[in-house]
Amino acid sequence: MFVVVSRFAIANDMLDSVRQAFKSRPHRVDQEPGFIRMEVLSPTDKPEEIWL
Structure with a gap:
């Protein structure tokens, strides 16, 4: 399995x-x-960031 995270x-x-x-x-x-x-996530302390 591969997991990819883009920020x-x-x-x-x-x-x-x-x-x-x-x-x-x-x-x-x-x-x-x-x-x-x-999944599309955003950290609560940096809402301008998007993590895929």
């Missing part, structure tokens, strides 16, 4: 737009063999 910070006051984009993503990868899940 990035949202700049330019685009936090709401980026969060909405993740919520409404096409979910194409969800049907790929071996794919289990994707």
Whole structure:
């Protein structure tokens, strides 16, 4: 099993737009063999960060 974590910070006051984009993503990868899940997280002390 592979676990991948990507961490990035949202700049330019685009936090709401980026969060909405993740919520409404096409979910194409969800049907790929071996794919289990994707979680989108933000630390409470750094809400401008997104962890995938």
